[in-house]
Amino acid sequence: MVPRKPPAGDMAVDERFDAVVERESAAICDAYRISAERAASIVRACLDTRLDLRQQIASAGDESSVRRTAAYRAFVKAARRAVYYALRRYREDDEAFAALIDALADAEEREPPASVEALATELRRRHVSTAEREPHLDAFLAQIDEEMDAACTVIDVGCGCFPLSLSPGWMARITRYVAMDRDAACIRALEAYARATGWSGLEPRRERIGERPWSDFQCSFDIGLLLKLVPVMARSEPDRLGDLASVPARRLIVTANCGAMARHTSIRGREKRILDRFVEQSGRAVVRSIEVPTEFGYVLE
Numbered sequence: 232m233v234p235r236k237p238p239a240g241d242m243a244v245d246e247r248f249d250a251v252v253e254r255e256s257a258a259i260c261d262a263y264r265i266s267a268e269r270a271a272s273i274v275r276a277c278l279d280t281r282l283d284l285r286q287q288i289a290s291a292g293d294e295s296s297v298r299r300t301a302a303y304r305a306f307v308k309a310a311r312r313a314v315y316y317a318l319r320r321y322r323e324d325d326e327a328f329a330a331l332i333d334a335l336a337d338a339e340e341r342e343p344p345a346s347v348e349a350l351a352t353e354l355r356r357r358h359v360s361t362a363e364r365e366p367h368l369d370a371f372l373a374q375i376d377e378e379m380d381a382a383c384t385v386i387d388v389g390c391g392c393f394p395l396s397l398s399p400g401w402m403a404r405i406t407r408y409v410a411m412d413r414d415a416a417c418i419r420a421l422e423a424y425a426r427a428t429g430w431s432g433l434e435p436r437r438e439r440i441g442e443r444p445w446s447d448f449q450c451s452f453d454i455g456l457l458l459k460l461v462p463v464m465a466r467s468e469p470d471r472l473g474d475l476a477s478v479p480a481r482r483l484i485v486t487a488n489c490g491a492m493a494r495h496t497s498i499r500g501r502e503k504r505i506l507d508r509f510v511e512q513s514g515r516a517v518v519r520s521i522e523v524p525t526e527f528g529y530v531l532e
């Protein structure tokens with residue numbers, strides 16, 4: 232016989248805390264793009280710091296009776312805020328990301344040798360931007376294949392971990408791939424990848440957009456990649472959009488996200504308006520559109 236769940240009033244104190252964590256993390260999972268495990272860990276950490284509320288739950292006959300208190304409402308608000316900010320970060324776990332970079336850096340010395348491809352895939356999965364593209368990566372790459380297949384020089388602005396997605400065929404042909412990002416960890420990952428694969432054309436650069444003029448690169452590139460970057464810049468550094476519009480490349484590939492970073496909400500309409508304004512600002516023509524379930528954009532010339 233399945234043991235009957237005790238009425239709330241009979242629950243041990245720890246079980247009451249568990250019930251709170253379970254209920255609030257389930258509600259968070261309904262609203263936010265987060266795993267049940269990660270939501271529960273954030274909610275529990277938040278509850279652990281709320282000594283007043285813990286006291287109330289411990290002394291209440293029934294934990295449901297504390298749900299209407301100010302302390303409970305403040306706890307729910309704080310947990311949701313913590314989830315929101317955790318989801319706004321590009322990387323969930325800096326230590327795990329760093330450990331993967333170290334493994335990539337000495338892939339050959341490991342016993343047995345670690346697979347460079349497996350490490351690159353894991354790194355991609357640990358950066359939110361490449362992680363959301365991962366289920367549709369082949370479809371996405373197929374849609375930019377025409378440009379990338381013909382390119383010898385590429386500049387990838389705000390690259391994140393995208394260069395870890397390139398096919399061996401492209402890597403063999405692209406003689407110069409400038410990968411630029413302000414994020415030091417991504418740049419370290421790309422440096423380790425360039426060494427591990429022997430791809431001498433990959434040129435990772437830790438730089439902020441607009442830090443120096445494009446003419447310093449002494450190159451007009453075949454392709455400029457601005458993947459999921461324009462909306463980020465439009466929100467955080469709108470004055471820099473002019474720099475992006477003048478990336479020295481024959482063709483630009485610009486994309487944006489269909490879904491919000493934190494919530495289960497479509498932002499496609501809003502992001503499309505931002506991309507369309509950028510296209511106008513660049514003075515370029517749309518050659519064709521790109522669309523996968525999580526991302527959309529244009530090839531511009």
Ligand SMILES: C[S@@+](CC[C@H](N)C(=O)[O-])C[C@H]1O[C@@H](n2cnc3c(N)ncnc32)[C@H](O)[C@@H]1O
Nearest residue numbers: 360361389390391393412413414439440458459
């Ligand atoms: C949404 S992610 C896109 C990453 C990658 N392009 C992709 O699609 O997978 C935006 C990237 O732009 C970088 N970024 C944002 N502002 C930047 C700036 N001012 N200069 C350089 N990189 C920037 C971030 O560090 C982040 O890696």
